[in-house]
Amino acid sequence: xxxxxxxxxxxxxxxxxxxxxxxxxxxxxxxxxxxxxxxxxxxxxxxxxxxxxxxxxxxxxxxxxxxxxxxxxxxxxxxxxxxxxxxxxxxxxxxxxxxxxxxxxxxxxxxxxxxxxxxxxxxxxxxxxxxxxxxxxxxxxxxxxxxxxxxxxxxxxxxxxxxxxxxxxxxxxxxxxxxxxxxxxxxxxxxxxxxxxxxxxxxxxxxxxxxxxxxxxxxxxxxxxxxxxxxxxxxxxxxxxxxxxxxxxxxxxxxxxxxxxxxxxxxxxxxxxxxxxxxxxxxxxxxxxxxxxxxxxxxxxxxxxxxxxxxxxxxxxxxxxxxxxxxxxxxxxxxxxxxxxxxxxxxxxxxxxxxxxxxxxxxxxxxxxxxxxxxxxxxxxxxxxxxxxxxxxxxxxxxxxxxxxxxxxxxxxxxxxxxxxxxxxxxxxxxxxxxxxxxxxxxxxxxxxxxxxxxxxxxxxxxxxxxxxxxxxxxxxxxxxxxxxxxxxxxxxxxxxxxxxxxxxxxxxxxxxxxxxxxxxxxxxxxxxxxxxxxxxxxxxxxxxxxxxxxxxxxxxxxxxxxxxxxxxxxxxxxxxxxxxxxxxxxxxxxxxxxxxxxxxxxxxxxxxxxxxxxxxxxxxxxxxxxxxxxxx
Numbered sequence: 001x002x003x004x005x006x007x008x009x010x011x012x013x014x015x016x017x018x019x020x021x022x023x024x025x026x027x028x029x030x031x032x033x034x035x036x037x038x039x040x041x042x043x044x045x046x047x048x049x050x051x052x053x054x055x056x057x058x059x060x061x062x063x064x065x066x067x068x069x070x071x072x073x074x075x076x077x078x079x080x081x082x083x084x085x086x087x088x089x090x091x092x093x094x095x096x097x098x099x100x101x102x103x104x105x106x107x108x109x110x111x112x113x114x115x116x117x118x119x120x121x122x123x124x125x126x127x128x129x130x131x132x133x134x135x136x137x138x139x140x141x142x143x144x145x146x147x148x149x150x151x152x153x154x155x156x157x158x159x160x161x162x163x164x165x166x167x168x169x170x171x172x173x174x175x176x177x178x179x180x181x182x183x184x185x186x187x188x189x190x191x192x193x194x195x196x197x198x199x200x201x202x203x204x205x206x207x208x209x210x211x212x213x214x215x216x217x218x219x220x221x222x223x224x225x226x227x228x229x230x231x232x233x234x235x236x237x238x239x240x241x242x243x244x245x246x247x248x249x250x251x252x253x254x255x256x257x258x259x260x261x262x263x264x265x266x267x268x269x270x271x272x273x274x275x276x277x278x279x280x281x282x283x284x285x286x287x288x289x290x291x292x293x294x295x296x297x298x299x300x301x302x303x304x305x306x307x308x309x310x311x312x313x314x315x316x317x318x319x320x321x322x323x324x325x326x327x328x329x330x331x332x333x334x335x336x337x338x339x340x341x342x343x344x345x346x347x348x349x350x351x352x353x354x355x356x357x358x359x360x361x362x363x364x365x366x367x368x369x370x371x372x373x374x375x376x377x378x379x380x381x382x383x384x385x386x387x388x389x390x391x392x393x394x395x396x397x398x399x400x401x402x403x404x405x406x407x408x409x410x411x412x413x414x415x416x417x418x419x420x421x422x423x424x425x426x427x428x429x430x431x432x433x434x435x436x437x438x439x440x441x442x443x444x445x446x447x448x449x450x451x452x453x454x455x456x457x458x459x460x461x462x463x464x465x466x467x468x469x470x471x472x473x474x475x476x477x478x479x480x481x482x483x484x485x486x487x488x489x490x491x492x493x494x495x496x497x498x499x500x501x502x503x504x505x506x507x508x509x510x511x512x513x514x515x516x517x518x519x520x521x522x523x524x525x526x527x528x529x530x531x532x533x534x535x536x537x538x539x540x541x542x543x544x545x546x547x548x549x550x551x552x553x554x555x556x557x558x559x560x561x562x563x564x565x566x567x568x569x570x571x572x573x574x575x576x577x578x579x580x581x582x583x584x585x586x587x588x589x590x591x592x593x594x595x596x597x598x599x600x601x602x603x604x605x606x607x608x609x610x611x612x613x614x615x616x617x618x619x620x621x622x623x624x625x626x627x628x629x630x631x632x633x
Contacts, residue, residue, distance in 0.1 A: 023117025032107035035120035180235015187228035226286035233269030254357030291331025298324030374447035385472035403479030
């Protein structure tokens with residue numbers, strides 16, 4: 001079945017073509033199920049290949065399938081090829097499986113939208129590029145998928161483009177990602193420069209296996225190459241300093257937010273670093289940068305998340321923080337732990353976002369949690385699923401987040417870096433606080449909705465509720481289910497930590513127990529503050545007014561960027577490029593000057609054509625004289 005691996009990205013692309021070209025002629029349900037079934041078919045094929053891979057000996061679990069020779073010029077050989085190995089297969093299952101559930105959810109959520117067919121076409125195209133990114137057997141083809149998901153994020157975040165703010169959010173995501181992608185391109189160029197002159201003629205120097213075999217040739221430039229590639233990951237996975245696009249990505253439909261945050265775009269950077277682990281371990285500086293950026297982003301975003309009022313913004317900053325956790329793991333060499341958390345995060349974050357979408361849908365667009373409350377009786381299914389996912393992301397035993405997050409905390413602790421360990425530990429408590437703050441404000445306490453609005457609140461349709469419940473089940477049981485997967489992918493990484501000695505196992509359990517109690521403690525604190533003592537939040541905000549204002553305004557980072565980068569660029573564009581060059585030089589000198597020159601030349605020619613024979617003879621003599629002078633001299 002491995003020979004059919006190319007079908008995995010092809011199925012969503014077929015769905016994109018059908019809905020994109022003919023979708024307007026179909027009923028909505030047909031459009032939605034075309035989109036969902038196309039991604040479901042990819043999941044089925046991926047599952048079959050995954051089971052086939054499991055049956056192979058561990059040493060044989062890496063197969064390349066060349067589909068087509070894409071570029072062949074001299075020594076450059078870039079094929080369209082698929083790499084089937086434990087890492088790519090686990091990612092394919094997550095992307096296609098979670099993506100299929102989000103498509104099913106969208107059938108009900110987007111009901112009646114005038115852009116229904118366009119939405120599902122773009123959603124399918126998004127999945128096509130993400131699956132291409134994951135399956136690529138070389139960096140060049142990965143970059144095609146990398147740029148493709150960037151394009152689709154622009155289309156989907158700005159889906160309701162008639163709203164100028166939503167259109168600006170899509171543009172912001174696109175521009176910020178291009179900044180990071182420049183680093184990716186520079187990294188590609190440096191790799192080509194280092195390997196193109198080596199004795200690997202006819203080989204694809206961007207192929208991952210070729211790169212791994214020839215890593216020694218890259219060693220002199222390992223640090224700049226890895227830092228350049230990591231710059232691309234910073235942009236795509238929304239880390240400091242390029243995280244600013246992700247909160248604004250909430251402007252798109254909520255299922256899009258779930259897809260971007262849970263299983264696709266923001267995980268691309270984590271996957272890329274894991275895929276190139278053999279390069280990153282060559283540079284201790286790059287590894288430290290990955291760990292430091294991840295840790296700093298994790299705690300930075302968490303501090304912002306604890307004061308947000310918009311339920312989707314809370315989850316957005318949560319995603320930024322959790323992706324930071326994954327990079328922290330990769331930076332200390334625990335690549336498998338980072339991917340492990342990526343998998344479990346895709347379950348509970350998708351459940352949280354789709355649950356938030358159900359809440360917003362039921363409240364007819366209301367997103368402010370302080371205008372909700374008491375919804376557990378009105379939305380019982382959503383409430384249970386949301387709480388389960390909240391407990392999972394908090395790392396409470398025995399849910400999925402406990403196994404993956406505490407694996408990261410243990411790996412950091414065992415490395416002996418107490419600074420990074422402290423950040424990881426503190427952030428886990430903050431995660432529990434802000435997510436259970438959302439639970440308390442939305443589902444418990446007294447309702448803050450008007451009575452007429454509360455009376456119209458109803459549970460979501462089956463097509464919306466079932467995906468949320470299934471993802472909640474995976475959030476609960478995913479840790480135990482994914483433990484064998486963790487062992488399945490770990491040998492793929494050259495720097496995976498060796499198995500801990502038996503004497504360390506007791507300490508690992510102690511760290512896990514303390515971490516769980518820490519998360520439970522902060523979840524309980526959130527419950528007390530926002531349910532039992534609803535007057536406390538106002539009092540705390542007043543007591544710590546300056547700090548609260550700083551956090552509410554997200555450290556004024558957007559304002560600082562606008563002052564340092566955006567306004568100068570606008571000024572240069574307006575005063576220098578538009579007024580000075582475009583209007584003055586190009587328009588007046590180039591375009592208008594050409595018109596005036598042609599007019600002047602025409603006037604001269606008209607005056608010469610007087611109709612008088614004597615005049616023509618005069619100019620003939622002048623011309624012959626000039627010709628003779630030129631010949632003689």
